[in-house]
Amino acid sequence: MFDSAMRANRAAIEAFSPPADGSDEATPPAADAEDRIDPGEDLAEWTSEVHVDGEPTVGDTVRFSKTLSEDDVDRFAAASGDTNPLHLDEEWAEETRFEGRIVHGTLVAGLISAALARFPGNVVYLSQDLEFRAPVRIGDRVTAEVTIVEALGDDRYRLRTVVDGGDTRIIDGEAVVLIDSSA
Incomplete structure (x- = not known):
């Protein structure tokens, strides 16, 4: 030890x-x-899904998955x-x-940032609230999902942020971001 x-x-x-x-x-x-790591490119062990068409709007969702080693x-x-x-x-x-x-909680929460990096444009974190609900073990595959739930104006958006591992909710939260889609 x-x-x-x-x-x-x-x-x-x-x-x-x-x-x-x-x-x-x-x-x-x-x-x-x-x-x-080249910006905009995923490593082989990462998986991402982007459900955004054009300008950011309520309902747009991005997922990022990774096995934490x-x-x-x-x-x-x-x-x-x-x-x-x-x-x-x-x-x-x-x-x-x-x-x-167990894996550091902040490392797990960092996957939310990884999901945000896949939104089209330049995404800037303004705030993030998190609730840690379950631990993550080394070797677990987890998925962060961010969904726009409200357009706040001036390119700012409120997002639902979650991290799941299989059927287990690991992190539940909410963020406010600035998305400059012209970048």
């Missing part, structure tokens, strides 16, 4: 440490060209600094109410 927590802490420290050359500006390691959890912990053993240490997590590791 201690070793895995230490590995997670070291990864988080490395991710947020200043460079060894003493410069003030931290620069993340450059990703190899094959590791970069151990690598996703480890990378999120390193990027965010959230090294809670509930997410990183199986032995420790087995003794909790969840009886094993």
